[in-house]
Amino acid sequence: MARLMLRIKVSMILIGLFCTLYLGLLPLSEWFERKDLVAAPEEIVFVNTSVCHVSGPRNPAAFCCAIEPINKLRCRMPQLLTAVTQDGSNFLEANKISEDLNCRYWLKSRYTRIHSGRYTTDGRFDLKSGANRKIKIGTGEQIVRIRCSDKFNETKYHDVHYFLPPPDRKLKPTESPEKLSVMVLGIDSVSHMHFVRYFPLVQSFLENHPHTMFLGYSRVGLDANANLVPFLGGKSRRVAVSDFLSDEKFSLWEGFKMQGYSTAYGEDNAKGILSGRNGDEELPKNKVDFDLTPVLVEMDNHTRYSIDLKERIHCTAGRKFQEVLRHFILQLVPYMQGMLFFSFFWQSQGVEEYYEYASHLDLSYMMLLKKLVDADILNNTLLFLMSDHGLRAGEYRMSLQGMKEESQPLMVAIYPEWLKRKYPLAVGNLEGNAHSLITPYDLRETLADVLVLGQLKNANIEVGMKRLQSQPAHKLPRGISLFLPVPDHRTCELAHIPPLFCFCRELTEIPTDDGLVLRSSRFLVESINQLIKPFGQCRQLKLEMVLLAYFLDLGDESFVYELRLRVRTTPGSGVFEATVRLSDVLLLTSPISRVNHYLGQSHCVGDPGLKLFCLCV
Structure with a gap:
């Protein structure tokens, strides 16, 4: 009898233990099952409308044929001097000079004709081995070229610096609640999928800030100029309430200047997208307050050297041209904190030629965005992080995936949180256009609306939406503000996208x-x-x-x-x-x-x- 009772107790204990384990592990097994059910899709949808569906592999096969030794592409000259502005004066600061040097410098104003060889003044100074020294150059906004030679007259340092003193805080304008600064931060030849592959840090940054990624953004021209001129200066018909830019010669530079904005422009190439072959042909005269072009032209004429076999990546002393561009942006931060700005910055060196070069830009762009956040710039700025097209040439471009990516450039809009609270319908439309077929013409119309931000109120947007909905398909405007819903029936033809760049067709x-x-x-x-x-x-x-x-x-x-x-x-x-x-x-x-x-x-x-x-x- 005692043995029987013992067996019953043991059986009950075992049954209880089994039930406990079974019931305890059941939620865990269900969790694994649910995880399988919501696994990430294998494809990413770019355009999803009634007339166009474009998708592609979320993780395209690794491509190794175009790998270049880009990790070795570093500037090989020393950076002996840095430019600093202190107490209203400009200095060249020397650190740890390894030998005695004799230096000569030439000064010019950025207002001097770009390709002129004239300098306002010149001078000389000596640098002693091991010395830390500051050399006063002048005051105000200046461009200075320095050449230092050793006792055998061999050039040891040749560089160009740009002085931009911080603004006078007393001149800080009254802030307007109905104004929003605009910044275009462009990286050439980066498709959306290339961004996914090589910019994980920037993607993590975006997860913590309000943004919309426009996966249906398409190019309309072959090169950067053909895609950016329609954005910055092309004529388009308006469907929104106002019509600020109806004149074909009316560029965004002029529109923002007329509304009291300061303007800035910089590329990492002296013969850039907008600067033209002669350095200043494409930009409207007297419409850019802060222009990096004269600095890059001075470097291009005197201090430039290449670090790659294709001679497409340039350095001046110990800095790449792209580093000069990012430094220029940071120099403008104190100005951006105190006034409204329309700014355009573009990098092209390296990314145009080398498949993996983008991987070396991720950290620098994440840090740049973080500094803009820390300086409270993004709290009052609409920022377009964008490209013009994907890789246009090379082994990867020859593949079917590369051919498709060429016409799917990166386009992300980053905006402050208060914008959606204040203009819910307009920003709701903006976010709803994430998978619409859009072009540079639409970006231009969007910024035209930013010029009159107060008209993004719900009542005005509703009027614009009704007006757009009443338009027959063949009369749709070439450019549509992204604060309005892009019509579902928009085709490549209606959006003015040439057949070569359209992947709506099978x-x-x-x-x-x-x-x-x-x-x-x-x-x-x-x-x-x-x-x-x-x-x-x-x-x-x-x-x-x-x-x-x-x-x-x-x-x-x-x-x-x-x-x-x-x-x-x-x-x-x-x-x-x-x-x-x-x-x-x-x-x-x-x-x-x-x-x-x-x-x-x-x-x-x-x-x-x-x-x-x-x-x-």
């Missing part, structure tokens, strides 16, 4: 030896020859091979047929892409894009547009 690969494909490909090459024919120094090209051919589906109701072609030409092995429409006559329906590097083949022409096609005799 691509069907067809044989490259098809008769129509060969005829269209020869027409494409002949179109290139017509472009370069007036230039005798450029060789005429012949079709060597059709590399790829796609049929573009324009829908069942269309009687038009288009082909997307990739061809290789001889001599020179240039690889080009374009779309050709098949009708009674062949017609190019897109710009012609070159998708492999031409390096020094086009040295005999200066026009960037011709360099794509010209093989010098």
